[in-house]
Amino acid sequence: MALHLSWTSVIVGCISASLAGIFNNSDLYPRLWKESSGASSISDAYPPLWKESPGRLADPTQRTGCGHESGDHLCISVDSWWADFNYYLSAMPFLAAIDSGIMGISSDNVTFLPPSKDQMSFCYNVSSCHSSFPEAMKKWNEFYQHVKSCSDNLDDLLKYLWAAHVSSLKIAHKNFHDRLKYYSKQEADFERSWALFVDYLAPPRFPTTLTRMYEFQKGLPTRMLASGDIAPFIKDFTGFQNTVLLALNFIRKVHEYTGTLSFTVWKTLMKVKVARKLFLEILEFILHFFN
Structure with a gap:
């Protein structure tokens, strides 16, 4: 399916005007990106982020070969929390983009196939997403309308982007909490910590540029965590990865200990633009230090 080039050019123009430092590096692209249809000038101008977690998209129940080398290693399991x-x-941002008119595609022409189980936990076209998850679709549409207007600065665009992002995460938290039982305690704790950390990244409006996320994700575990993996003493992880795991666990424990008071204080503090700028500068320094 081809993108409507006029609106695609507008998106690329608006975002590229705000995001500096994007460079062409084949390592930043997702696996099979070059082989996919339509991966041409648009991908060169603003290549998308692909979060590929080794082993984390596979069937955690081990009942099938989905995502495992012994079976279809490119399969994405419906039982995978990630x-x-x-x-x-x-999927939801894609359908919302269609609904907003930004892609020049009729919503009647796009429907996803349902998984083999838990069909009610997902939505498959624009109308079903609106009926099942109206608040999240509303947030994504608001973001795309601001992108279309090309009048907001990057900070304002990020405000709407993160509002939509958090809205989607709320649905996932509610629908898929039971998936954690399929993982080791260490992996499940990491999943909880990571999801919480993403919530903490929303108030400062962390700019998720391709290169910044590429550097940040070097700190994430390169394999599933197993029993006995205790940061910062995991031998086959880098110092950066051990430090990130330790920090994520610390944030989660503080959050749980304070009964979410820490998050309330954090959100209040991040309403101040100077505080947001300072936090992002500190985070940027940490990324440069480790990388």
């Missing part, structure tokens, strides 16, 4: 969360951060 895959289910990413569905609402990819």
Whole structure:
């Protein structure tokens, strides 16, 4: 399916005017990106972020070969906590983009096939997403309308982007919490910590540029966590990865200990533009230090 080039050019123009430092590096592209249809000038101008977690999209129950080398290693399991969360951060924004008119595609022409189970936990076209998850679709549409207007600065666009992102995550949290039982305690704790950390990134409006996320994700575990993996003493992880795991666990424990008071204080503090700028500068320094 080809993108409507006029609106695609507008999106690229608006975002590229705000985001500096995007460079062409084949390592930043997702696996099979070059082989996919339509990966041409648009991808060169603003290549999309692809979060590929080794082993985390596979069937955690081990009942099938989905996502495992012994079976279809490109398969994405409906039982994967990571895959289910990413569905609402990819499929829903895509359908909302169609609904907003930004892609020049009729919503009547796009319907996703349902998975083999838990069909009611997902939506498959624009109308079903609106009826099942109206608040999240509203937030994504608001973001795309501001992108279309090309009048907001990057900070304002990020405000609407993160509002939509968090709205999608709320659905995933509610629908897929039971998936955590399929994982080791260490992996499940990491999943909880990561999801919480993303919530903490929303108030400062963390700019998720391709290169910044590429550098940040070097700190994420390169494999599923197993029993006995205790940061910062995981031998096959880098110092950066051990530090990130330790920091994520610390944030989660503080959050739980304070009964979400820490998050309330954080959101209040991040309403101040100077505080947001300072936090992002500190985070940027940390990324440069480790990378």
